[in-house]
Amino acid sequence: MTAAQAPDDYAGRTRWTWRLRTPLNVFVRAETGGAVVLLVAAAAAVVWATISYSSYENVWTSTLTLRLRSWSLSMSLRDWINTGLMAFFFFVVGLEARREADIGELRELRRVALPLIAGLGGMLVPIAIYLTVNAGTSATHGWGAAMSTDTAFALGVLTIVGTSLADRLRVFLLTVVVVDDIAALLVIAFVYPDHVALRPLLIAVALFAMVLVLRTRGVRRGLPYALLGIATWGAMVKSGIDPLVVGLAMGLLPYAYPAGREELEHATQEFRLFREQPTPEFARRARFSMDAAVSPNERLAVLWHPWTSRVVVPLFALANAGIELRWSFLRDAFTSRVTLGILAAYVLGKPVGIVASAFVTARLTRGRLRPPVGWGAVLGAGTSAGVGFTVTLLVATLAFAPAELQDAKVGVLSAALASALLSWIVFRGIDLLPARLRVRALLGGSEAIVDLADPVDPERDHIRGPAESPVTLVEYGDLECPYCGQAEPAVRALLQEFADITYVWRHLPLDDVHPHARLAAEGAEAAGAQGRFWEMHDLMLDHQDALTTSDLTSYAEQLGLDVGRFQREIDKRVYSPRVDRDVDSAGLSGVTGTPTFFVNGRRHHGAFDLDSLSTAVKAAGARAVLSP
16 A cells, blocks of 8 residues: 555545535535536527527426315426425525534634625625616616526536635635525515515415424424425415525524434444344334434435536526527627626626625724635635526526516626636636745635644644644544555655654544454553554554454564553553543544544545645645744
């Protein structure tokens, strides 16, 4: 096993749970993958409408009626998609917003404040530009179509033309986008309804109150929530208020929390019972215990997010993005104030609004509120946010008459192309800067969220390398874990490549899957008491299939330890409390598997090959140099 192996060889991790990827990475991967499907659907809509616009409209304006005894609901196929399936889309948006607020990047108020303000600026400035361009015309009523960013397209643009900043920049953009989506949803619900029927609205409120009662009583079954959510949606449709707000509200309800060790161990025990006796009863118990170990938020997001990003949103694009690509039509559209207003709002207003509001906030707070990335990256996020599509078209269908709607679609599609090109120019310009300026433009000087709950203590922790250095790498590991054994060559190569790294090993023996792990951890501590911790540590990782008591005694003899003392301390479990302290600290930091790495207190996600760890270390070192 060498450090040059493919990253996939290091992608595993021994866990108590099946979750192998972080929720943020799963969300971003689904969104960026869905952007490709969305682009294909939008292109198909344009081609279809250009070939036969009447055929395109006839399909999507056909009526579909749902009857249940005396109750019925009739809408066009396009309206079923725009109000029904898109409510489901906003349900998933709500799940992601709740997850980030509970356990993600947005769990600290001071880190939420600046992106929220930037999001507001990124809406108000485009709206002002649109109203200025359309002043004195009836099209001012469509100002709501100039404010919202498309999550999938924006993240897709950032992935294609951006950098390896990954999580920090994407989370900043996601926060801005969530503000957009929520604000746009409120605009749809309360600015553009034709009329409001009070009785259905009160019924919707009562039904949603029942949902809250179920939540407070700890009901975990999804069926009651689904039935009440659908009934609330139907009542909102009858009330005249756009029911998309129901989807967002339902998505904000499920809690997100890391899997607890007790729940994971219980799931392991239940699975072992099923393995011994594969009966339906034990299968049900094992399935229930595994579900209980994972938060409802994550279970729902993993289940439904691929459907919204790859089916619902592309279907929406297919039903709404159709325009005739004819010269006479495009010529008239690009002289329309609606088209020009939307184009200017997104291409100019979005980056100006986001960057200016973030900059003013940072200055007024004297740096207490700063972006999580550099100002160059903020500008890149702002230009990427100029890609408006899904919610923008949704608002446009409500705000504009048919002729103006076609002009609005041209503006939306043109703004998406122009913003993507502008984002590419911004990031390529940053790449041409000298190294130090490039790092500052991308990373800035803000402090990262510290995920490591228990700080490194030189008096207690086992440290390789200098006690103080710009970068501290902490690994929670299990000496019997095969993935820790695979990671070890990469760690050793990393320490050779970077002389100024403080490397810390902490024990996390997974007793329920590795029967010799705790004995090995206590044996390493016993060797450490005689000044040979790292030698014993290396021997165990090199011989993970030989960790019995006799094996450890043999290693002690090989290292020249006082074998009698070593055996007595092992037999009496002298160092069990020391190992327990590491295990407790792992629980405080939400560590549920091995190996888990922290770079300067920041949890490292993804593979643990040499290239991935080197990239994380270099970024942390650059950030440490730039920090005040």
